[in-house]
Amino acid sequence: MSVELVTVEAAEAELRLDRWLSRHYPGLTHGRIEKLLRTGQLRVDGARAKANQRLTSGQVVRVPPLGDLSTHQAAPKPAQRMKESDAEDLRRCVLYKDDEIIAINKPAGLAVQGGTGTLHHLDAMLDALKFDYDERPRLVHRLDKDTSGVLVLGRTARAASKLANAFKHRTAHKIYWALVVGCPMPREGVIDAPLSKRPGRLGEKMDIDVEEGQDAVTHYRVLDRALDKASWLELEPMTGRTHQLRVHCQALGCPILGDGKYGGAEAFLQGSGLSRKLHLHARSLELPREGGKKLRIEAPIPDHIAASMAFFEFDTPVAKKGRKG
Numbered sequence: 001m002s003v004e005l006v007t008v009e010a011a012e013a014e015l016r017l018d019r020w021l022s023r024h025y026p027g028l029t030h031g032r033i034e035k036l037l038r039t040g041q042l043r044v045d046g047a048r049a050k051a052n053q054r055l056t057s058g059q060v061v062r063v064p065p066l067g068d069l070s071t072h073q074a075a076p077k078p079a080q081r082m083k084e085s086d087a088e089d090l091r092r093c094v095l096y097k098d099d100e101i102i103a104i105n106k107p108a109g110l111a112v113q114g115g116t117g118t119l120h121h122l123d124a125m126l127d128a129l130k131f132d133y134d135e136r137p138r139l140v141h142r143l144d145k146d147t148s149g150v151l152v153l154g155r156t157a158r159a160a161s162k163l164a165n166a167f168k169h170r171t172a173h174k175i176y177w178a179l180v181v182g183c184p185m186p187r188e189g190v191i192d193a194p195l196s197k198r199p200g201r202l203g204e205k206m207d208i209d210v211e212e213g214q215d216a217v218t219h220y221r222v223l224d225r226a227l228d229k230a231s232w233l234e235l236e237p238m239t240g241r242t243h244q245l246r247v248h249c250q251a252l253g254c255p256i257l258g259d260g261k262y263g264g265a266e267a268f269l270q271g272s273g274l275s276r277k278l279h280l281h282a283r284s285l286e287l288p289r290e291g292g293k294k295l296r297i298e299a300p301i302p303d304h305i306a307a308s309m310a311f312f313e314f315d316t317p318v319a320k321k322g323r324k325g
Helices: 017-024 030-038 084-091 122-129 157-168 244-251 260-267 303-311
Strands: 004-007 060-063 094-097 101-106 148-154 173-181 188-192 195-198 205-208 217-226 230-237 280-288 294-298 322-324
Touching: 017 030, 017 060, 084 122, 094 294, 101 122, 101 280, 122 148, 148 157, 148 294, 157 280, 173 244, 173 260, 173 303, 205 244, 217 244, 230 244, 244 260
Parallel strands: 148 280
Antiparallel strands: 004 060, 094 101, 101 148, 173 230, 173 280, 188 217, 195 205, 217 230, 280 294, 294 322
């Protein structure tokens, strides 16, 4: 038995290290993963790593000899069977398509990748977006299940690698819209609050951790407000931590409307037309292209956010389908 050095594929970008290991070494238990990480035998790009670390395309995972489990397995392919109605619905979500990328307006409630008990997810439906290509498009970043908005896919391995590098080196710029309870003061600023994962009564949650947390920075701006009852925020994450915007809005004292996980009962307001769904939307994404050009893609807001904005009489522009600028 010998040490294995396995390169992370573009399609596996943003996977947690422990989930990546479970894909490639199905018999490797969580306890053994933690021990290998704790003793420094499992490494990423030569450095010590944590189980919840998000991987990026091109990174190299060092896997020590694992006895009978040492045979590396290719990541399982997502299920190929899907309802034609689901495929048609997904194709209607396409905002933009060219030779390299496809951008969709991901619906709220659709998970990007599978997990325990999650059988219906985007990763299993990507054959519907092959169009005239032999390759299925590849995931390069993620949105939370309950977050809607712009999500881009690489149409080839090379395109996916370029996109992954844009996210890794922060040359891809993301803007989110959120409806929050209350109104932050000041009305424009920067939230600099490191985050780490902690166990909780209802499962793991992200929390502010000044001593050991990973850097997390968000720019925010109030676009409109309904007195002190609710506000419409523009959020620009400068880092990409799990649930970053949700925790940072809570840190402002203004939980995102519908975010019971982080805001509790305070995240819900009474009113006809106010949905209890999460009101967080990936509004736009700007990507670098060849020759120094930039591509900006906008996603129209989903119906539940549009209804809540109408309730608060916020004057929202209508985004056209496709690219802008």
